[in-house]
Amino acid sequence: MSTELDVRLRRTMDAIAASAELPDPEAVHRIGALGRRRRRARTGGALALVAAAVAAAVAISTSGLGGGNGPDEESAELPAVPPPVVVQDLRTAQELWPEAVLRLPATIPVNREGTPVGRAPDGRYVLHTGIKAGESLYPVLYDPRTRRVQEVMRAEAPPEGWDRVVVQQAAAVVGGRIWWQRTALRGGPEVFERRTELWSAAMDGGQRTLWAVFAPGSGLETPGQVFGTADRLYIQPMGDGDRLYRLTAPMAPPEPVPTTGSWWPTGDGAWMQGYEPPYRFRNTFWNVATGETVSSTRDVKEWNCDRELCVRYEARGLVATGFGADAPELAHLPNAGPRAPSAQFEVVPGGRFVYVNWGERQQYVWDVRTNTLASMPEFPHRGFRGSYMLRAGRGENLWLITAQIP
Amino acid sequence: MDDGFEAFVRARLPALVRYGTVLAGNPHDGADLAQEALVRVNGRWARISGGDPEAYVRRTMARLHVSFWRRVRRERLSGTPPETGYLDDGIARADGDVGLARALRALPPKYRVVLVLRYYEDRSDPEIAELLGISRATVRTRAARALERLRAADVPHDIALAGRLA
Structure with missing residues (x-):
């Protein structure tokens, strides 16, 4: 017998399928061309040269650990394209940068899963603790030395006239403070009305402050993204790159910031990147706090930026730079061969590490400060806002946290 | 070709x-x-x-x-993917449940694929097990955990959007 959720799932999956953009007629030829290119690549002898180029460009240590040669279970029947980059014997991020790795119990003492989003000056970590229905989960401060947890806010009754409260936006550290948003709901099941409160606290968990209350119809009642600096804080409504507001003081009405076109925050800081809906980031950056704009005329295939670091994928490979008009090139990872256009990369928040993937078993952490690669033998789980999970264990998870390094 | x-x-x-x-x-x-x-x-x-x-x-x-x-x-948990509103518009127009679609997107792929095979492809659990190369027990476990997560996250996220489309 089907449950109500079964019915909704079927209907929703049909709707997702119906929302697909159907391919243009040229897609057939592109698929054929891609197949031919890959077949040539498989038989080409250039791969060793590519590997040598990459190996020469990065410092490689030789601990005997290899990230790229393990069996691929998922592709057992469908062998993957031979990897273009054969960087062997790399050490792991845990070995190379132990100071950047946090071992966090899979379940922290308040019986929740925690994800680090920042580090407090006293050595504790700010953890986002997820969302559960009917339960309000707030940021916590976790001390790895004592394994003790301090709750920044406890579950409270919903405001009068509201049915329940959920914390819907991940905790974040912006401008040296912890931020979170909690939303009160009423009505349902088809249509809920919501009211969202924006809260912050000092990095020791004190000075808890209600910064704003976004009423139904305000446009900000669905939690948005908070970013900026200690002096200039901004909030962007969820999924709306055309609107931006400045938060000037606790409980002061948010001030609209005039913008032209779509802009998205690159991280928790003040830099935003231009966006061309629906999928393409523009080569233009804007520091909303200072007004500085930076444009690039390079042919960039893909960008990924965070508060302090931008990585672009261009013809010669991955290039890491800072922001600003005269930002120097920090590091360069040479183009990795015919498979490179499908390379995935992502800046680990914090301005030092970049996650790079060149294929199903070719995953690395790239330290742009030293231009060093580390292997990532295991499937990396996603982190957010300041961390990246290196390994998920039964009782303990390993997180890469740039903020931990002085 | x-x-x-x-x-x-x-x-x-x-x-x-x-x-x-x-x-x-x-x-x-x-x-x-x-x-x-x-x-x-x-x-x-x-x-x-x-x-x-x-x-x-x-x-x-x-x-x-x-x-x-x-x-x-890019499946980062933070922020909102730029195209979310665009996606949700299409799903809502097709009479889908936007909140549920988002919760589905947030599932780890190994959980989501089991639900997709079960509910979109109408595959049986043994078929899913064979197709993915995992045991039937694993299929059942993943499906149960995925459904549990969906129930836990079953809060409409974008009332503004729903109101706009109504």
């Missing part, structure tokens, strides 16, 4: 892209998934064309989806 393969792609690509979109949670990755699977299958066309090539492609897509390179697509 083999004539038979080209004809197959022309005829079945739209359906495969739709399937990929449900698997991946968004049309961009869905099209990518279909394309990647077809590129891989192209090289083996002579061997598989005598059987059921579409089933083969779909199986490849499901496996690709849970394989590593799919996982590293």
Whole structure:
């Protein structure tokens, strides 16, 4: 017998399928061309040269650990394209940068899963603790030395006239403070009305402050993204790159910031990147706090930026730079061969590490400060806002946290 | 390109892209998934064309989806993907549940693929187990955990959008 959720799932999956953009007629030829290119690549002898180029460009240590040669279970029947980059014997991020790795119990003492989003000056970590229905989960401060947890806010009754409260936006550290948003709901099941409160606290968990209350119809009642600096804080409504507001003081009405076109925050800081809906980031950056704009005329295939670091994928490979008009090139990872256009990369928040993937078993952490690669033998789980999970264990998870390094 | 393969792609690509979109949670990755699977299958066309090539492609897509390179697509938990509103508009227009669609997108791929095979492809648990190369018990466990997560996250996230479309 089907449950109500079964019915909704079927209907929703049909709707997702119906929302697909159907391919243009040229897609057939592109698929054929891609197949031919890959077949040539498989038989080409250039791969060793590519590997040598990459190996020469990065410092490689030789601990005997290899990230790229393990069996691929998922592709057992469908062998993957031979990897273009054969960087062997790399050490792991845990070995190379132990100071950047946090071992966090899979379940922290308040019986929740925690994800680090920042580090407090006293050595504790700010953890986002997820969302559960009917339960309000707030940021916590976790001390790895004592394994003790301090709750920044406890579950409270919903405001009068509201049915329940959920914390819907991940905790974040912006401008040296912890931020979170909690939303009160009423009505349902088809249509809920919501009211969202924006809260912050000092990095020791004190000075808890209600910064704003976004009423139904305000446009900000669905939690948005908070970013900026200690002096200039901004909030962007969820999924709306055309609107931006400045938060000037606790409980002061948010001030609209005039913008032209779509802009998205690159991280928790003040830099935003231009966006061309629906999928393409523009080569233009804007520091909303200072007004500085930076444009690039390079042919960039893909960008990924965070508060302090931008990585672009261009013809010669991955290039890491800072922001600003005269930002120097920090590091360069040479183009990795015919498979490179499908390379995935992502800046680990914090301005030092970049996650790079060149294929199903070719995953690395790239330290742009030293231009060093580390292997990532295991499937990396996603982190957010300041961390990246290196390994998920039964009782303990390993997180890469740039903020931990002085 | 083999004539038979080209004809197959022309005829079945739209359906495969739709399937990929449900698997991946968004049309961009869905099209990518279909394309990647077809590129891989192209090289083996002579061997598989005598059987059921579409089933083969779909199986490849499901496996690709849970394989590593799919996982590293941008699925960060923070913020809101720029295209979310755009996606949700399309889903709402097709009478889908936007909140549920978002919760589905947030599931780890290994959980999502089990639900997609069960509810979109109407596959039985033994079929899913065979297709993904996992045990039936694992299928049941993943499905149960996925449904548990969906129930836990079952809060409409974008009332503003719902109101706008009403």
